[in-house]
Amino acid sequence: MKITDARVVVTCPGRNFVTLKITTDDGLTGVGDATLNGRELAVASYLTEHVIPVLIGRDAARIEDTWQYLYKGAYWRRGPVTMTAIAAVDTALWDIKGKAAGLPVYQLLGGRSRDGATVYGHANADTVDEVLAEVARYTGLGYRAVRVQTGVPGLDATYGVGKDKLFYEPADAALPTETVWSTPHYLSHVPEVFRRVREEFGPHLQLLHDVHHRLTPIEAARLGASLEPYALTWLEDPVPAELQEGFRLIRQHTTTPLAVGEVFNSIWDCKQLIQEQLIDYVRATVVHAGGISHLRRIFDLAALHHVRSGSHGATDLSPVCMAAALHLDVSIPNFGLQEYMRHTPETDAVFPHDYRFADGMLHPGERPGLGVDIDEELAAQYPYRPAQLPVSRLQDGTVHSW
Numbered sequence: 001m002k003i004t005d006a007r008v009v010v011t012c013p014g015r016n017f018v019t020l021k022i023t024t025d026d027g028l029t030g031v032g033d034a035t036l037n038g039r040e041l042a043v044a045s046y047l048t049e050h051v052i053p054v055l056i057g058r059d060a061a062r063i064e065d066t067w068q069y070l071y072k073g074a075y076w077r078r079g080p081v082t083m084t085a086i087a088a089v090d091t092a093l094w095d096i097k098g099k100a101a102g103l104p105v106y107q108l109l110g111g112r113s114r115d116g117a118t119v120y121g122h123a124n125a126d127t128v129d130e131v132l133a134e135v136a137r138y139t140g141l142g143y144r145a146v147r148v149q150t151g152v153p154g155l156d157a158t159y160g161v162g163k164d165k166l167f168y169e170p171a172d173a174a175l176p177t178e179t180v181w182s183t184p185h186y187l188s189h190v191p192e193v194f195r196r197v198r199e200e201f202g203p204h205l206q207l208l209h210d211v212h213h214r215l216t217p218i219e220a221a222r223l224g225a226s227l228e229p230y231a232l233t234w235l236e237d238p239v240p241a242e243l244q245e246g247f248r249l250i251r252q253h254t255t256t257p258l259a260v261g262e263v264f265n266s267i268w269d270c271k272q273l274i275q276e277q278l279i280d281y282v283r284a285t286v287v288h289a290g291g292i293s294h295l296r297r298i299f300d301l302a303a304l305h306h307v308r309s310g311s312h313g314a315t316d317l318s319p320v321c322m323a324a325a326l327h328l329d330v331s332i333p334n335f336g337l338q339e340y341m342r343h344t345p346e347t348d349a350v351f352p353h354d355y356r357f358a359d360g361m362l363h364p365g366e367r368p369g370l371g372v373d374i375d376e377e378l379a380a381q382y383p384y385r386p387a388q389l390p391v392s393r394l395q396d397g398t399v400h401s402w
Contacts, residue, residue, distance in 0.1 A: 001026060001060045001100065006052045006092075008034070008044050011379035013346035015169050016040045016387060017318040019374050020047055020088035022096065024060045030095030031374055032088035033287040033321035036080055038171055038388045046085045050074075055089065061100070063093045067293050083265035083290045090291025091324050091370070098369035105324070105370055109296070109331040116361030117329035119313070119340035120145035120208055122168065124161045127151065128196050135197060135205075144360040145206035145233060145337055150193050154185045159212050159390060168341065169315050171387040181214065181392045181400050187223055194230040203231065206337070208259075210236040214392075214400065217249035224254030233337070234259035234281050234310065241269070247278035259283050262312035266290060267298050274298075274305050281310035281336045287321040288312075292328060299332050308336030315341045319351035323372040326355050326364035338362060350379050 005023040010016065018034040018041075034043045051070060058066060070086045071077060098105040106112060121143045123134035131150045138146045149160040157179045159170060190209065197207060209232060215223065220238030227235065236259045239246055250258065259281035264270050265288050273279045282302050289295045299309050309332060311325050322340075329338050340362060343351075353372040354365025365371040392400045 001028070001096070003055050003058050003060050006055050008047050008052075009374060009376055009379055010040065010044055010384050011350060011382045012385045013350045013379070013382040014344040015171065015315060015347075016384055017347070018044050018088075019318065019320060020092055021374060021376075022055070022060065022089070022092040024096060028060075028096050028099050030060075030092035030099070030369065031320050031372065032091035032095070032291070033318045033324070034084055034088035035287060035316055035318055035321070036084045037316035039081065040384070042081050043084045043088075046081050047088065051085050051089060060093055060096050063090065063097060063293060066090070066093060067291070071290070078266045078268070080263075080265050080288060083294075084288055087287050087289065087291035087294075090293050091286060091320065094292045094324070095369040102368050104364060104366050104368060105292070105327040106331045106364060109292075109327060112330050113333055114330055114335065116358075116363045117326050117335065117338040118144055118360055119338045119357070119362050120147055120206065122147050122149065122341060124149040124168065125151070126161060128193055131193065132196060132200050135201060139201065139205065142358070142360045145208065147208040147210060147339075148193060148197055149210060150189070152182070152186050152189050155180060155182060159392065160210055171316065171389050173388065174386040176388045177390040179390055179392050180395055182395055183215065183219060186214070187219065187226075190223065191226040191230075194227055194232070198230045206233040208232060208234050208236060211238045213237045213240045215239055217246045221250045221253035224250060224256035224258075227256050228254060232256055236260065236283065237262070241273065244270075244272040244278070247273060248276070251278055257281065259310050262288070264289055267294065267301060270298065271301070274302050274307050277305050277307065279307060281308050283310045283312050285312045285317060285321065286324040286328070287317055292324055296328060296332070299328070299334060303332070303334040308334045310336045311338055313339035313341060315343060319343060319348065319353045319355075320370070320372050320374070322362075323353055323355050323364060323370040326362055327370065329362075330364060346382070350375055350382065
């Protein structure tokens with residue numbers, strides 16, 4: 001089963017996606033997501049110039065050997081561009097492996113550990129009253145878990161709060177939009193938001209909140225402590241995670257569960273966090289953490305330390321990545337939650353897929369492989385459009401975070 005062709009497809013059905021499609025000599029094809037939000041063309045070039053030439057003629061069945069070859073053979077290891085490119089190859093090869101075996105990929109990973117993957121939706125709005133209505137809308141759709149984000153009084157814009165409630169996309173302009181941030185305004189506002197949500201929806205709805213890396217460890221500890229009465233399922237990305245030991249300080253002061261990792265690209269980014277049990281959920285993704293093969297290693301390490309999965313699932317991950325994530329989600333023993341931001345109808349048409357939402361869960365489907373493909377003719381109708389993520393500054397002009 002030799003690889004005879006591999007090509008990169010860049011398309012923008014509402015937002016940019018990069019997809020790798022691999023073909024074998026017996027006519028099987030596999031797809032892998034290679035989207036890196038705001039840096040899509042860097043990965044497309046890496047694949048085209050450096051990866052595809054070494055794939056041709058390789059045995060598509062040797063997934064682990066190909067992974068090691070691309071990781072170790074480049075010499076310059078890790079990094080989001082390299083690991084996203086490797087992820088695309090790895091995911092496409094798993095897709096081919098499933099088709100060759102006549103089985104959905106989750107069966108090759110050991111079979112089901114659960115019926116489906118519980119997902120959470122994004123309730124976001126400018127005001128507390130508006131976000132209560134959004135939470136009600138998601139619970140009405142059957143969601144069992146909801147992430148709650150609101151605008152911060154005194155600030156003109158807040159990352160994570162968009163005009164389009166179902167299809168929020170933060171990459172909004174060819175050059176980064178600049179916004180202003182105030183930590184004191186934010187810290188005084190968020191506890192009141194969750195007090196109102198709990199009063200309205202009771203103690204059993206799973207609630208989450210994303211800080212978007214904006215705080216210092218002691219500020220995050222203060223926020224976590226103030227949110228303890230409202231029993232969050234997790235507080236996400238409280239601080240930038242490059243300094244993994246910084247989470248020790250947060251742990252000393254709050255029992256609010258912590259989640260981090262959507263920007264991680266290897267097991268080394270979360271090794272200390274997991275082994276010291278400084279987090280409760282690891283949010284790494286198939287597309288940015290080296291594919292199904294490497295993300296499973298991360299989740300296996302996490303399982304040994306009572307840490308659960310909580311994979312990122314925003315709109316910048318294509319349906320190819322979502323399908324791959326679901327096959328992992330239903331197979332691993334330490335699944336926690338799966339983020340689910342719905343794609344636009346245009347995106348769903350470009351990437352026809354078998355997975356479906358029902359009763360608060362996503363189900364991967366039973367088609368051999370990943371159960372997803374790309375309509376290349378339709379994809380060609382949506383050319384690439386430059387779009388970057390916003391940049392935030394403090395009120396004194398200091399570059400901050402999102």
